[in-house]
Amino acid sequence: MEQPQKKLYITTAIPYVNGAPHIGHAIDYMLADIWTRYQRQNGHEVRFQVGTDEHGNKISAKAAEEGLDPKAYTDKMYLNFENFIKKVGAQYTDFIRTTDEHHVQSVQYIWEQLKPYIYKGAYSGWYCMGHEAFFTNNEVQALAGICPDHQTPFEQVSEENYFFKTSAFTDQIKEAINNGTMQIVPEFRQNEFLELIKDGTPDVSISRPKKNLTWGIPVPGDPEQIMYVWLDALANYITVLGYPDRPEEYKSFWPADVQVIGKDILRFHAGIWPAMLLGLGLELPKKLLAHGFVNIGGSKISKSVGNVIDPNEIIDQYGLDAFRYFFSRHIPTQDDGDFTWEKFETAYNGELGNDLGNLIQRVASMILRYQAGVIGDSQQTEHDMTNYHRAMEALEFNKAIDEVWNKIRSLNQYIDNVKPWIVAKGIGTDPEAEPHLAEILAHCAGALVQIGDLLLPFMPGTAAYIHETFETGVVKQSEGVLFPKRYIHTADPHAAKQ
Numbered sequence: 001m002e003q004p005q006k007k008l009y010i011t012t013a014i015p016y017v018n019g020a021p022h023i024g025h026a027i028d029y030m031l032a033d034i035w036t037r038y039q040r041q042n043g044h045e046v047r048f049q050v051g052t053d054e055h056g057n058k059i060s061a062k063a064a065e066e067g068l069d070p071k072a073y074t075d076k077m078y079l080n081f082e083n084f085i086k087k088v089g090a091q092y093t094d095f096i097r098t099t100d101e102h103h104v105q106s107v108q109y110i111w112e113q114l115k116p117y118i119y120k121g122a123y124s125g126w127y128c129m130g131h132e133a134f135f136t137n138n139e140v141q142a143l144a145g146i147c148p149d150h151q152t153p154f155e156q157v158s159e160e161n162y163f164f165k166t167s168a169f170t171d172q173i174k175e176a177i178n179n180g181t182m183q184i185v186p187e188f189r190q191n192e193f194l195e196l197i198k199d200g201t202p203d204v205s206i207s208r209p210k211k212n213l214t215w216g217i218p219v220p221g222d223p224e225q226i227m228y229v230w231l232d233a234l235a236n237y238i239t240v241l242g243y244p245d246r247p248e249e250y251k252s253f254w255p256a257d258v259q260v261i262g263k264d265i266l267r268f269h270a271g272i273w274p275a276m277l278l279g280l281g282l283e284l285p286k287k288l289l290a291h292g293f294v295n296i297g298g299s300k301i302s303k304s305v306g307n308v309i310d311p312n313e314i315i316d317q318y319g320l321d322a323f324r325y326f327f328s329r330h331i332p333t334q335d336d337g338d339f340t341w342e343k344f345e346t347a348y349n350g351e352l353g354n355d356l357g358n359l360i361q362r363v364a365s366m367i368l369r370y371q372a373g374v375i376g377d378s379q380q381t382e383h384d385m386t387n388y389h390r391a392m393e394a395l396e397f398n399k400a401i402d403e404v405w406n407k408i409r410s411l412n413q414y415i416d417n418v419k420p421w422i423v424a425k426g427i428g429t430d431p432e433a434e435p436h437l438a439e440i441l442a443h444c445a446g447a448l449v450q451i452g453d454l455l456l457p458f459m460p461g462t463a464a465y466i467h468e469t470f471e472t473g474v475v476k477q478s479e480g481v482l483f484p485k486r487y488i489h490t491a492d493p494h495a496a497k498q
């Protein structure tokens with residue numbers, strides 16, 4: 001039975017606009033895009049937000065380095081993300097910048113609504129500009145005063161700030177997590193977060209004096225204070241839907257079905273964000289998907305280590321579908337993963353070139369050779385894809401694509417076992433040979449079309465190629481080879497021995 005069409009909403013973290021788009025960002029977009037394409041394939045309408053986080057000292061400092069005012073700087077920089085998001089093939093519907101006028105006004109409205117939970121207080125503690133976050137004495141002591149992620153000393157801060165009484169909502173947040181209203185995926189991160197808040201949460205500082213933070217949204221009614229970037233940035237998930245001035249629109253998409261974030265920003269999304277929503281009387285997101293980090297050859301990606309890999313380079317050398325394949329299958333959706341050029345190229349040549357590319361090529365060329373391209377009828381034996389769908393629903397995309405590869409492997413094995421080229425030899429002498437061969441090849445073409453359907457959320461170009469080749473009943477031979485072999489980082493087994 002057809003499911004009724006649902007209006008769904010998925011969001012991604014909005015990166016700080018000052019850096020270059022990197023593999024971590026690509027993971028956010030790709031996971032959200034896989035989910036989006038899967039839901040659309042099932043007939044649902046999906047709203048898919050992306051955007052850029054453009055306020056804060058980090059941004060204005062970079063702008064000053066380039067001799068630009070912050071707005072001129074962000075106007076230039078956000079385009080890098082827009083281009084990159086398109087390059088990873090994300091079919092988003094909305095791009096939000098936190099400097100958009102509508103966003104700025106909506107965040108000021110949000111502040112007004114949250115006023116019953118906002119109070120002024122003195123803050124004394126430590127700040128890391130790289131994180132745009134405050135750290136406690138204990139945390140700073142444990143780290144010997146240096147932020148390990150940014151290799152910069154924590155700044156001592158002593159100032160008057162506004163605070164948001166997140167503590168008023170801790171019990172409601174715990175309950176929402178425990179009863180599944182707001183699910184944190186994976187479960188081990190949900191447990192970690194529950195452990196972190198088990199003794200309550202401290203209220204958070206949500207503004208800084210203008211002298212210490214110039215580039216941001218002014219606090220309504222107190223021009224000497226500028227809003228903390230996280231309050232501003234988190235609000236994007238609803239302001240992009242037209243909150244508060246387009247109620248019909250935001251009410252039809254909020255609460256979000258899935259919010260994709262990296263593990264490092266879970267505490268903001270599971271702590272401050274739900275408190276903001278509860279303070280506004282809005283529902284909590286249904287799921288927070290906290291993905292892990294991509295490491296490079298076992299080490300954390302770091303500019304100072306110099307192991308940054310440009311995702312553009314991977315896409316340009318191997319193609320977008322190969323990029324999406326590796327990062328959706330070999331980086332587990334819910335945990336950390338590792339990239340090396342060797343691993344990538346081995347997967348590319350073996351799993352894409354041999355397992356899939358050759359399979360498509362083999363089936364197409366046999367149908368062309370033996371049947372002038374005409375695909376006969378087959379009794380389609382639908383493979384049981386319950387595990388695939390279950391994994392997609394559980395946001396374990398790597399497991400879903402594993403299932404597709406099981407199907408690809410078994411089809412390769414089937415061909416090796418039935419040996420259609422031997423059956424073909426009987427044509428002319430054995431009257432059974434021709435219908436038997438037609439049946440085998442039709443089965444293969446049908447299985448490939450099904451593989452194309454299953455690959456569509458992951459590898460849209462490949463899915464289209466498979467469908468174009470086999471779907472009309474006559475094989476259409478496309479130009480070029482799918483996944484031509486590349487030996488840039490691994491040895492070519494066919495190269496002449498030196």
Ligand code: ME8
Nearest residue numbers: 013014015016024025053233234261262292293294
């Ligand atoms: O945190 N592997 O922006 P951001 C995987 N502006 N994911 C990674 C990663 C890695 N090595 N490094 C970063 C911010 N990420 C805020 C977000 S949302 C309201 C505001 C992920 O540019 C990171 O976890 O530092 C986050 O999901 C995204 O990249 C943007 O990080």
